[in-house]
Amino acid sequence: MLLNHLNCAFLGPKGTFSEIAAISYFGNDNNFYPQKTITEVFEVVENNKNFYGIVPIENSIEGSVSTVMDLLFEISDVVIVGECIVPIRHFLLSNETLSLEKVKVLYSHQQAINQCNKFIKKNLKSVEIIFTASTTNACEIISNIPNSAAIASKRAIQLYNLKVLASDIQDSNNNYTRFLVIKNKNNEVTFVKDLENEVNRYKTSIICAPKYNKAGVLCDILEIFKRENINLTRIESRPTKKQLGEYLFYIDLEGYIHNPKIECALKDIKNICSFFKFLGSYPLKREMNSTEEVIKN
Structure with a gap:
């Protein structure tokens, strides 16, 4: 489903897996607006009939995203109009070239930390872990903190000019996140249906x-x-x-x-x-x- 010149809100800042899902689903030639929280993504969609939103609903390792489930229940004017599955690859990044034993503080979103638990226990045994609002929020934080690292996407490497300390550090290579595409129900997308053959589509x-x-x-x-x-x-x-x-x-x-x-x-x-x-x-x-x-x- 590639649309041109639409507006889409996602959990930012740039470089998050939510942004990757949004651009991958809709294509580059659209307007993408990062939000600080998942709640803000819902609020943008609720209050603007011409906006889509992209939100993570479940991960193959960590399970469901409770915030999204609660907001689907609480906010009456938002409906689901699509979904996509994004493979999740995590990278250990830093503002400086470091050996793993010199990393003292690790920043990332809680789900990313949990998805890399085996790597952290084996290679970053004494590290202090600090949860952030998103994976790329962690990349912003480490820019001024020595001996620090972040777990984030491949896209974050170029966006924040970071060094790669380790690649593909997720516990499982079968790590996928399902994202929902949401819209204000008062401007809902209508699909043409072949009701005899649509059951699997x-x-x-x-x-x-x-x-x-x-x-x-x-x-x-x-x-x-x-x-x-x-x-x-x-x-x-x-x-x-x-x-x-x-x-x-x-x-x-x-x-x-x-x-x-x-x-x-x-x-x-x-x-x-x-x-x-x-x-x-x-x-x-x-x-x-x-x-x-x-x-x-």
């Missing part, structure tokens, strides 16, 4: 909460999807934050919202739930390859 996302907290309530929901032969690609629970033991269910399923089977299933699920929110129907994931190479410096 589109995804629908919802949030629901059962009316009653009782044994088997999740089975009741799953049974509805089974009855209609609808495949679920993800299901996860989050606390409602109202009462201990009450949960919301985040569900991704294959197919488009106006498929008759999906319409029937969601209608029945609404009837057994006290809360139901449609998050969006959108094309299935596209995996980005050689992500940094498609970005113009």
Whole structure:
């Protein structure tokens, strides 16, 4: 999905994996606006009908991004219109040429630190770790701190003129992050659908909460999807934050919202739930390859 001259907000500053996902998904010839937090990305999309947003929803190693899940629930005017999968490669970077044993302080986003845990334990045993708002925020910080390093993307090397102390330091080479493309629902993208053949090409996302907290309530929901032969690609629970033991269910399923089977299933699920929110129907994931190479410096 390559569009020209659109506006897209992402978790900045430049060089984050969110920026890589945004430019890879939309193409270079657009307007990209870095935000300080994921919450600010949502606020930009909520308050501007002509803006898209890119936010990380889950990582193959670290799991779901709780902030994004909470904001999808809390902000009513934002819907999902797309997704992409970005391979994650981490680099140990510094403003100076250092041996690993001379690195005293390590900066990065908490998820990046966690994704490089094995490397850190083996090679940076006595390092002080400081979490930052983003991986490239760490690159900005280390510019004036001696014997410091940051974990960030390959793109950050040129953006911040940094030295590479170690490459591909992520714990697993199968490290991927799924990003969501979000939009104000009052200016939602409309896709042309072939409802007979779309089941494996589109995804629908919802949030629901059962009316009653009782044994088997999740089975009741799953049974509805089974009855209609609808495949679920993800299901996860989050606390409602109202009462201990009450949960919301985040569900991704294959197919488009106006498929008759999906319409029937969601209608029945609404009837057994006290809360139901449609998050969006959108094309299935596209995996980005050689992500940094498609970005113009």
